[in-house]
Structure formats: C-alpha cells, structure tokens
Amino acid sequence: MKSKQAAGAAVELGYTNVYWYRDGLKGWKKAGHEVRVKLPFLNEKCNSGIDPKSLAKMLALDRDVILVDIRGVPSIKKFGRIDSFTIDYPLFRLNRLMSELPKYKTLILYDIRGKQAPIATRFLKHFIYKPERLRYLKGGIEAWNKAGYPVVMEQ
Secondary structure (H helix, E strand, O other): OOHHHHHHHHHHOOOOOOOOOOOHHHHHHHOOOOOOOOOHHHHOOOOOEEOHHHHHHHHHHOOOEEEEEOOOHHHHHHHOEEOOOEEEOOHHHHHHHHHHOOOOOEEEEEOOOOOOHHHHHHHHHHHOOOHHHEEEEOOHHHHHHHOOOOEEOOO
16 A cells, blocks of 8 residues: 555555655655654464453453553544443553553453554554453454444533
C-alpha cells in the first residue's frame, strides 16, 4: 500500500494527526534522512488473544479485569464500546501513558478488528507488563459486535 493510501486508511479508521511522505520510505532514505527502527517486541510471539465468548465469561466472573480501548474517538462513536470498565488509551498515546496502567489487574486490549491490539500487547509485555496479566481481544470490537455481545454507543 502506498503511503498516501495508508494515511487515508488510517484517517478512515479514526486516527488523527496523520501525515504521509509523498515519496515513501524509499524516498526518505534516498534523501539521506535517518531511519531508526529498533522495535524488538515486534518479533516476539503474541499468544495472548482471547475470543469474545471467553472474554464475556471472564468479565462476568472476574473483577480484576480492565479493558483498554486503543481506538480513536471516531471508531468508538461508530462501533461503540464494550459495556464494562474501560480505559481509553488511543494507540498513539500508549507509549506516553503506559506507566499509568494498573499493574495489579489483568488488562484486555482491544481495537477495531484485532490487528493493532496484538502489537500493543507485545509492546506492553516488552516494557512493563507481566505476560499473564495482558491479553487482547481477537477480532476486536467487530468480533464482539458480531457475536452479539452488548456495546455502549457514545454520543
């Protein structure tokens, strides 16, 4: 996907403050700009997904579970949010705010389709969180909605 198309797709998903470089990464490098990518957590395995049915059971039984919604406001307005205790931490703010997340609770991260939450989960595991206290919702809020579980719509 070209950078302009990727930026447009990100905006459609509700992300704000999105920019694109006309010539893409190759053009950026060719112009002599530095590229620093040291994200070792991206190579780590992420086996901590949970399906909507299992999450619904967990929420009904376990009070030590907090949902972390990593979507932006437009997505929350469009798809709603899971009707449980939820913290809003848009993905672009996660790096700055991760120290505020409670470490004594189990966190379940979710996004729109379950594509970004696994990466955010690996990120948090790598830097601050115990693996047994961190999961993500497989298929995101779309899978939750499709399974027929309740959501709260934002105004």
